[in-house]
Amino acid sequence: MSDTEKYEVFARKNQGDDTKHVGNVSAKNGRLAKMYAHNTFDEEDWDYMAVVRQGDLLEVEHGSPRTTVTTDE
Amino acid sequence: MSDWPDEAVEYVQAIADTKLVLGHRNAQWSLAGPSLEDDIGGSSAAQEEVGHVRQLFRMLQQQGRDDDWLQGDRDPTEFNNVSALDVIDGEWPEYVATIAPADRAAWYLLDAIDRNDMDGMITKIGEEEYFHLEYHDARLETLAEEYPSRIQETLEETLPQTMAFIGPSTYDDDADPLLDAGFTDTSIASIRDSFADHYRELFDDTPVSLDGVDWTVPDPDDWDETRRRVGSGGISDEDIRQLTGEENAMFAR
Numbered sequence: 251m252s253d254t255e256k257y258e259v260f261a262r263k264n265q266g267d268d269t270k271h272v273g274n275v276s277a278k279n280g281r282l283a284k285m286y287a288h289n290t291f292d293e294e295d296w297d298y299m300a301v302v303r304q305g306d307l308l309e310v311e312h313g314s315p316r317t318t319v320t321t322d323e
Numbered sequence: 324m325s326d327w328p329d330e331a332v333e334y335v336q337a338i339a340d341t342k343l344v345l346g347h348r349n350a351q352w353s354l355a356g357p358s359l360e361d362d363i364g365g366s367s368a369a370q371e372e373v374g375h376v377r378q379l380f381r382m383l384q385q386q387g388r389d390d391d392w393l394q395g396d397r398d399p400t401e402f403n404n405v406s407a408l409d410v411i412d413g414e415w416p417e418y419v420a421t422i423a424p425a426d427r428a429a430w431y432l433l434d435a436i437d438r439n440d441m442d443g444m445i446t447k448i449g450e451e452e453y454f455h456l457e458y459h460d461a462r463l464e465t466l467a468e469e470y471p472s473r474i475q476e477t478l479e480e481t482l483p484q485t486m487a488f489i490g491p492s493t494y495d496d497d498a499d500p501l502l503d504a505g506f507t508d509t510s511i512a513s514i515r516d517s518f519a520d521h522y523r524e525l526f527d528d529t530p531v532s533l534d535g536v537d538w539t540v541p542d543p544d545d546w547d548e549t550r551r552r553v554g555s556g557g558i559s560d561e562d563i564r565q566l567t568g569e570e571n572a573m574f575a576r
Contacts, residue, residue, distance in 0.1 A: 254358075278465045285458035286360035289367045306502050 257283040261299040326428035331506045335549045337403040341429045344374030344404040371451045393437045395567035399557035406552040407484040420477035423459035424485040437508035471530035488551045491543040523558040
């Protein structure tokens with residue numbers, strides 16, 4: 251049985267616009283995530299929409315301000 | 324008045340009635356899904372199916388069908404929907420394994436219509452149906468892993484009922500009346516093959532076996548050409564009351 255994962259949803263209204271984060275959906279696979287995103291975020295006539303599995307997002311740490319410092323670093 | 328062959332009017336009526344009942348079933352089950360996303364999908368599909376029905380009823384009116392009759396002033400046995408939609412027994416997995424084949428079959432029959440004056444409408448419906456059918460397939464894939472026996476048992480009932488709706492295998496390239504009349508460009512036999520191949524491929528790598536499905540239905544001798552089914556039955560009087568808005572009449576006074 252497949253587990254549910256969170257997928258981030260990105261979309262743009264017009265070709266050439268920036269693609270922006272519009273929300274997220276939880277789904278058991280990518281195929282289902284795409285359909286959930288289409289149905290859930292249908293308030294606009296999107297030119298482009300994509301989903302990214304949250305686990306595939308690469309966090310960019312460089313330049314991020316540190317809010318905590320630990321002694322074991 | 325009608326410029327379509329009589330068989331074509333009944334063909335479109337069956338597609339429209341299937342969409343009417345599909346929209347009703349989607350609405351009934353739209354708060355019963357396992358996730359909020361599934362509920363939103365069901366609600367969205369319900370609205371879109373009703374929109375398709377409005378378009379198809381308008382065309383049927385142009386062919387001489389009475390508007391009140393179309394809107395529901397008729398007996399249950401005068402609704403020519405896929406018989407699997409008459410009653411859905413079970414829970415959400417059974418619901419999905421019932422509506423998915425019915426929705427796909429209705430789209431295949433609609434897509435086979437070869438009329439310039441319907442091209443735009445069919446293209447628009449197809450854009451929406453893409454998402455319905457893709458969602459159904461994606462959901463059937465996950466349900467096949469989670470509830471294989473329930474999905475298999477349901478499909479063994481609903482796939483033959485839906486094959487009956489599509490029509491008999493004898494309606495091939497040489498003997499399909501609507502193909503002969505130029506109303507459609509694909510024979511019923513070809514649609515049957517495409518439909519069966521789709522589900523065989525979808526479940527090929529899943530725990531669900533379609534070996535027990537009777538793909539030969541309907542026997543042409545038993546087939547009701549108008550209702551596109553074998554046997555009697557129909558939606559309930561309660562369904563008709565809800566479809567016609569009769570239950571809401573007291574609030575409109």
